[in-house]
Amino acid sequence: MNVTVYSTPTCPYCDMAKKFLDDNNVTYTSYDVSTDQAKAEEMVQKSGQMGVPVIVVEKDGSEEVIVGFDQGKLTSLLGL
Amino acid sequence: MTTQGVYDIVIIGGGPGGVAAGVYAARKQMKAVIITDRFGGQSTVSASIENWIGEVSIKGTELAEKLEKHIRAQEGDIEIMHPHRAEGVVANDDGTFAVTIDDGTVYTTKIVLVVTGGRHRHLNVPGEEKFKGRGVVYCSTCDAPMFRDKDTAVVGAGNSGLEAVEDLLPWAKHITLISNNDKITGDPVTFERIMASGKVDVLYNALTTEIIGDMMVTGLKYKDSVTGEEKELATQGVFVEIGVVPNTEIVKDLVATDDYGHIIVDYKNGATSVPGIFAAGDVTQQIYRQNNIAAGDAIKATLAAYDMVRTQ
Numbered sequence: 131m132n133v134t135v136y137s138t139p140t141c142p143y144c145d146m147a148k149k150f151l152d153d154n155n156v157t158y159t160s161y162d163v164s165t166d167q168a169k170a171e172e173m174v175q176k177s178g179q180m181g182v183p184v185i186v187v188e189k190d191g192s193e194e195v196i197v198g199f200d201q202g203k204l205t206s207l208l209g210l
Numbered sequence: 211m212t213t214q215g216v217y218d219i220v221i222i223g224g225g226p227g228g229v230a231a232g233v234y235a236a237r238k239q240m241k242a243v244i245i246t247d248r249f250g251g252q253s254t255v256s257a258s259i260e261n262w263i264g265e266v267s268i269k270g271t272e273l274a275e276k277l278e279k280h281i282r283a284q285e286g287d288i289e290i291m292h293p294h295r296a297e298g299v300v301a302n303d304d305g306t307f308a309v310t311i312d313d314g315t316v317y318t319t320k321i322v323l324v325v326t327g328g329r330h331r332h333l334n335v336p337g338e339e340k341f342k343g344r345g346v347v348y349c350s351t352c353d354a355p356m357f358r359d360k361d362t363a364v365v366g367a368g369n370s371g372l373e374a375v376e377d378l379l380p381w382a383k384h385i386t387l388i389s390n391n392d393k394i395t396g397d398p399v400t401f402e403r404i405m406a407s408g409k410v411d412v413l414y415n416a417l418t419t420e421i422i423g424d425m426m427v428t429g430l431k432y433k434d435s436v437t438g439e440e441k442e443l444a445t446q447g448v449f450v451e452i453g454v455v456p457n458t459e460i461v462k463d464l465v466a467t468d469d470y471g472h473i474i475v476d477y478k479n480g481a482t483s484v485p486g487i488f489a490a491g492d493v494t495q496q497i498y499r500q501n502n503i504a505a506g507d508a509i510k511a512t513l514a515a516y517d518m519v520r521t522q
Contacts, residue, residue: 140377141352142255142271149271164355164381179343180356180426197343201293202247 225251250274337421345427480511
């Protein structure tokens with residue numbers, strides 16, 4: 131399982147999402163889309179929108195894209 | 211699924227009001243549950259809160275963590291249903307209430323405390339919903355960096371509108387601040403600061419009527435309220451900052467509300483028009499929308515609820 135977080139440094143919900151992942155010992159790759167233009171475009175392409183955070187969970191060859199910090203959805207997707 | 215026994219109080223909401231109520235209900239040993247999808251309330255998105263009494267300065271996310279920690283310390287004396295969402299409140303014939311949550315659980319309770327706060331007011335114009343996240347933004351601090359070198363617009367000239375402009379200044383190429391009348395209602399100091407940037411223009415008397423675009427926002431339509439003219443503004447971002455609406459949906463068919471949809475409460479104890487339903491904080495008609503006030507009013511309502519349960 132691969133978890134990717136697209137975020138901006140000023141976004142409180144991004145901080146909360148990352149803290150939630152940290153607290154649950156989930157390792158993830160984090161991209162700062164305010165500085166990384168290529169990742170910003172990738173995020174828009176994957177999620178079809180521009181709001182952060184976007185969390186992508188890649189599991190068993192398929193990708194789930196979560197827009198926003200949806201703790202309930204993350205919990206069930208990650209099997210926490 | 212219906213839970214065992216009748217609860218004394220079901221607290222709906224996890225902002226400062228809900229948490230304060232939860233701590234008091236637990237310490238009064240009421241049979242209590244708090245239901246919230248998120249702790250912290252609306253100021254979670256604040257970069258810095260400088261008026262939460264006891265903290266000189268605290269980040270919104272830190273306050274949210276502290277609130278959660280405080281209620282978690284009472285766990286055992288109160289049930290915490292998080293992350294969950296209350297979906298319906300029904301008045302039973304025997305004077306109790308049935309509160310249904312998103313997983314289907316039904317709580318029967320003597321008291322319902324509504325501390326659901328408020329949320330961003332939307333423009334309610336065509337295109338807004340379609341382009342939400344595709345140029346239409348409600349969290350400027352979150353999403354401003356996505357508008358690097360872009361033309362943007364901020365609708366609303368109160369303090370939150372001016373703050374959105376400040377969030378955009380380091381990133382956007384240009385910002386059009388849109389006021390629906392001939393005034394800027396936000397702080398003059400902030401307004402002067404943003405105007406000094408040279409990146410901001412103001413449109414006065416402009417009523418936004420539509421958001422337009424294809425995949426993403428390309429512009430907005432507005433009506434000049436003085437001349438009646440319909441005009442178009444090319445923009446890639448529309449930041450909506452036109453105030454807050456109360457989250458009353460869950461009890462709107464039960465309790466009396468004022469013209470703006472706020473729940474009418476007795477200032478002495480937070481009682482609504484329905485005996486057994488109490489409300490506090492931004493969801494009520496109380497004028498000053500403050501964390502400290504939400505906490506205090508929710509405590510007042512919880513103590514009143516406790517007295518009501520005890521004397522029944």
